[in-house]
Amino acid sequence: MSVTAMLQELLIRKKSAIVDKWVKIFLGYYPAESLKFLASQKDRFANPVGYTISSSAGAIFDELIGDSESSMTEALLKDVVRIRAVQEFSPSQAVRFVFDLKGVIRNEIRKEIDWIDCRDELEVLESRIDNLALIAFDSYMESRERLFRIRIDEVKARSSEAAAENGGVQNDSHVKRNG
Amino acid sequence: MAGPKLKPEELASKIKYSLPPKGWMDQPVEFKEGTFSYSGNPKNIEYMDLPNPRKWQPTDPDWKLPENWKEIILEGLKDRLHRFRSLQIFMDICVRCGACADKCHFFIGSGDPKNMPVMRAELLRAVYRNDFALAGKIFGRFAGARELTLDVVKEWFYYFYQCTQCRRCSVFCPYGIDTAEITLLVRELLSLVGVNIDWIVTPVANSFRTGNHLGIQPHGFKDSIDFAVDELESITGVRVEAPINKKGAEILFITPSADYFGSPHYYTLLGYLALFHEIGLDYTWSTYASEGGNFGSFISHDLMKSLNAKMYAEAKRLGVKWILGGECGHMWRVVHQYMNTLNGPADFLEEPVSPITGTRFENARSTKMVHICEFTADLIKNGKIRLDKGRNDNRRVTFHDSCNPARALGLIEEPRYLIRNSCNYFFEMPENTIREQTFCCGSGAGLGTDENLEMRMRGGLPRANAVKFVKEEHGVNFLGCICAIDKATLPPLMEYWVGGVEVGGVHELVGNALIMNGEKERTTDLRGEPFHIEGNWNAR
Ligand code: SF4
Ligand code: SF4
Numbered sequence: 001m002s003v004t005a006m007l008q009e010l011l012i013r014k015k016s017a018i019v020d021k022w023v024k025i026f027l028g029y030y031p032a033e034s035l036k037f038l039a040s041q042k043d044r045f046a047n048p049v050g051y052t053i054s055s056s057a058g059a060i061f062d063e064l065i066g067d068s069e070s071s072m073t074e075a076l077l078k079d080v081v082r083i084r085a086v087q088e089f090s091p092s093q094a095v096r097f098v099f100d101l102k103g104v105i106r107n108e109i110r111k112e113i114d115w116i117d118c119r120d121e122l123e124v125l126e127s128r129i130d131n132l133a134l135i136a137f138d139s140y141m142e143s144r145e146r147l148f149r150i151r152i153d154e155v156k157a158r159s160s161e162a163a164a165e166n167g168g169v170q171n172d173s174h175v176k177r178n179g
Numbered sequence: 180m181a182g183p184k185l186k187p188e189e190l191a192s193k194i195k196y197s198l199p200p201k202g203w204m205d206q207p208v209e210f211k212e213g214t215f216s217y218s219g220n221p222k223n224i225e226y227m228d229l230p231n232p233r234k235w236q237p238t239d240p241d242w243k244l245p246e247n248w249k250e251i252i253l254e255g256l257k258d259r260l261h262r263f264r265s266l267q268i269f270m271d272i273c274v275r276c277g278a279c280a281d282k283c284h285f286f287i288g289s290g291d292p293k294n295m296p297v298m299r300a301e302l303l304r305a306v307y308r309n310d311f312a313l314a315g316k317i318f319g320r321f322a323g324a325r326e327l328t329l330d331v332v333k334e335w336f337y338y339f340y341q342c343t344q345c346r347r348c349s350v351f352c353p354y355g356i357d358t359a360e361i362t363l364l365v366r367e368l369l370s371l372v373g374v375n376i377d378w379i380v381t382p383v384a385n386s387f388r389t390g391n392h393l394g395i396q397p398h399g400f401k402d403s404i405d406f407a408v409d410e411l412e413s414i415t416g417v418r419v420e421a422p423i424n425k426k427g428a429e430i431l432f433i434t435p436s437a438d439y440f441g442s443p444h445y446y447t448l449l450g451y452l453a454l455f456h457e458i459g460l461d462y463t464w465s466t467y468a469s470e471g472g473n474f475g476s477f478i479s480h481d482l483m484k485s486l487n488a489k490m491y492a493e494a495k496r497l498g499v500k501w502i503l504g505g506e507c508g509h510m511w512r513v514v515h516q517y518m519n520t521l522n523g524p525a526d527f528l529e530e531p532v533s534p535i536t537g538t539r540f541e542n543a544r545s546t547k548m549v550h551i552c553e554f555t556a557d558l559i560k561n562g563k564i565r566l567d568k569g570r571n572d573n574r575r576v577t578f579h580d581s582c583n584p585a586r587a588l589g590l591i592e593e594p595r596y597l598i599r600n601s602c603n604y605f606f607e608m609p610e611n612t613i614r615e616q617t618f619c620c621g622s623g624a625g626l627g628t629d630e631n632l633e634m635r636m637r638g639g640l641p642r643a644n645a646v647k648f649v650k651e652e653h654g655v656n657f658l659g660c661i662c663a664i665d666k667a668t669l670p671p672l673m674e675y676w677v678g679g680v681e682v683g684g685v686h687e688l689v690g691n692a693l694i695m696n697g698e699k700e701r702t703t704d705l706r707g708e709p710f711h712i713e714g715n716w717n718a719r
Contacts, residue, residue: 033292037281045609046281048644049290082676086636087289088211143675147213147632150671154629 007121011065014108019058021104026053026097029089052079061101064128077132078139085143095140098133102126207330208337210237213633216340216626219380224373226384227482231373237336242329248372249327253310255371259364260311266364269356270307273297279348279358284619285341288640293338296348296358302338303365306331336374339365341634343626344477344509345582345619362624366478375478379625382474386486391436391470400466403439411449414707416699419456421464424497428463429534431494434505434551435471435663443683444666446705447506450690454555457564457695458535462503468493471507472663476517477625484521487513491525494547501531502548506684508623508662511550512587518546536561550584552593552661555689559600566692570701570710571602574657576688577649578607579642579669580617581662591615594661594685601685601692606653612645622668635668636675643676650680658682 011018027038027050041047044055056076063073077098084094105125106113113119221232230251233243245251260267279296281287286294293299305325309316312324325331344359369375382392389396395403404421412418422428434451437444455462468490475482494502504510513521528547531540538557540549558564578598584590591614598605612618621638622631649655658669658680669682691704703709 030290031292033295034286034290038290041281043611045612045641045645045648047287048640049287083640086633086675088214088291146675147636150674151629151632154632154671158629 004118004121004124006116007118007125008065010109010112010116010118011105011125015058015061018101018104018108019061021108022061022097022101023054023057025100025104026057029093029097049083052083056080060132064101064132065125073132074135074139077135078142081136081139082143085140086147091140095133095136098129098136101132102129208334210333210337212630214631215337215634216376216378216628216631219373219375219377223377223380223384224375227380227387229373229375229380230371233373237333242332242374244329244332244372244374248332251371252327252332252368255368256307257311259367260307263360263364265357265360269300269361270304271312272354273300273304273356274354276353278351278353279356282348282351283342283358284345284347284621284641285343285634285638288621288637289634293334294341296342296352299338299342300356300358300361302331302335303361332369332372332374335365336369339369340376340626341638343582343619343621343623343638345623346586347582347616347619350586350615359624363477363480367480370478376625376628378628379474379477382472383478383482383486386470386472386474386489389469390465390467390489392472392474393436393440395436395440395469397466400439400464400469404464407439407445407448407452411452411705414449414703414705415453415695415701417453417456417695417697419452421452421455422462423464424466425463426496427498429461429500430463431468431490431497431499431502432462432464432505433468433471433490433502433510435507435510436469437472437663437667438505441663441667443670443681443687443706444663446687446690447666447684449705450684450686450688450693451505451551453690453693453695454564454686457693458558461534463497463499465493465497471505471510473510473513474625476509476513480521483513483517487518488522491522491528494525495527500529501543502528503531503551503554504548505551506661506663506666506686508581508583508664510583511590512583514546514548515588518548533557535563550588550590550593552584552590552597552685555686556593556596559596565694566601566689567694568601568603568692570691570704571688572604572711573704573708574602574688575604575606575653575655576602576657576659577646577653577655578605578613578685579620579646579658579660579665580613580615581660581665582617582619582623584661585617586615590661594659597685597689598659601688604653606649606655608645608649612641618642618645620662620665620668620672622672623662623664627664627668632671636672639668639672640676642669643672646673646680647677650677656680659685659688661685 027035030038038047038050041050044051056079060073060076081095215237218235218237221234224232231245235243275297277297283294283296305323306327309324309326339362342358342362344362346357346359349355349357385392385394388394401423404423408419408421438448473483473486475486524545525547531543531547531549533554536557543549576598578594607613618641619638620642622635626635646658656679658673660666660669660682661684666682666684673680673682687705
């Protein structure tokens, strides 16, 4: 179900303010001394974390309020969550930024809500945000599982190394190891 | 070595850095699973005669340090300030311009301000100020001085084992302050009280015992090489010789042990074997110098020296003229930047001359050790080998400059020359992520442990991010590199961040393309994969 025209129009108008605030809150989870770099370095290779969130936020928002159901949001969200999943965050902190969007939107359109009377539509929008949060949660788990799978593979490789070392014989399954 | 494009003043004016608000000195570190490496095995610490062998882990409240640990560390620092003038200068000269602050991959990937190189060094500098600099002695904390406490030791361990000694930061420092050097010295101080990690201590002990990180004994080494010779024959139809411990050979070949025991390193080994056979090189492997890597260089000047010495001792024993070195990272940093004062000059060897082309490698006059990429590039330049680039058409290649060859050795063009002559499809990553500015794999200098995986993924993000870009833009599916640690740690990095990109050595690509005399009709590369893949981007 799509967000109705009136609210949609309002949100399009407020887009840049909403997205900016959302990104700011996202970056606000990082230590204050790093904030300036994360927010101001625009080169996507020099600042992959800042770039990923600031380039994804607008697109995610567009799809959220738009009519089309595409899978781009999912891919973008995955990129963002994959970063959070290996940083110094608890699981809830890692995906919390999705829920933050609700507050940002409500704050930005607080005045307008009353006179355009779009409470129902807002509810629809918010349940779509909840949906995003579920996707984020899935992505978080997928990232962590990937991490653990990689770790298990490394441990396995190391134990077959030890076996090879003891036997002193090379077999045809070459093992991974450090330099 | 060319520096960054901007002048130092311009660089310096770009970022303003101020010390973090009060309190950073008082926050103790928290050791969270996934972000640190386990402690050194006491058995191997004892074997190496290193101080304070015992069972402990970073998560233990009590690290069981010797009673006079503080005195030991401060004495150690005093001694090193005296012995290494560079350290004294690095302590005094930093103007906190911040040019280095956002250049470290661990900072970029984690957002943790203590991973800014300037802050990392500040962890030592604050103690230095407290105990060795006049202002600090008088004004204490107001002058940024800090007393050495157990929490400081823990913080040192945490953050100096979050530096891969990659030296990207030093490329941007207008004063050339080398944080990698500071990291090495702090790790040396920590080692004095028995604080080190197993992924360094155990490979070092193994290298002392059997000559290589894994502790492979001579018969195991020989089995590995023999196996590779058989496998190469089954792929190419050509039987090659791989002499081991051959006295009087012209050249000793030394490469990381991972090349003959790890994957995907192994395909690079096949490449070496094919190449040496094809040019009829008079060379030998050594069971004792069966390791190019020098993990000693990650924690101690003394260990670095001993491990480096054994390569030269072996060259002497075997009576070779000079040494050819394989695709390794830090081995080259040690050889190029430390060897001469550690163990050199190696006067008993000859100035290296290629027996095939007659080229004199003047740059290796004092170390007598030539990088295989230079050696092979010279062969190609002189038309001594035939290469069929089409044999790498299943690959769309990009190249990761490994930190040490790029920044410590200045080996930038040779590997690219080899790739361009061996492959039809080569795509560079963005300029600010390669060459001198290359981003580290995030797992060097002993940090490539499975228990440290989460931290490695943070540190490797900038590198992976650039690979992802060329994958999306150009369909890149192969990441070439010339370092054994890269070959071990880039595959998991790719698996986490990118997907669908294989990792391999440059001499694997050369080996794939090499046309050998008497070879059978070839349809597959050294991995046994077909040269051309239908539906592959290149076949479009
Ligand atoms: S040497 Fe590399 S890892 Fe260490 S602080 Fe500098 S940039 Fe970071
Ligand atoms: S280490 Fe060099 S670049 Fe970094 S703050 Fe100090 S002077 Fe500036």
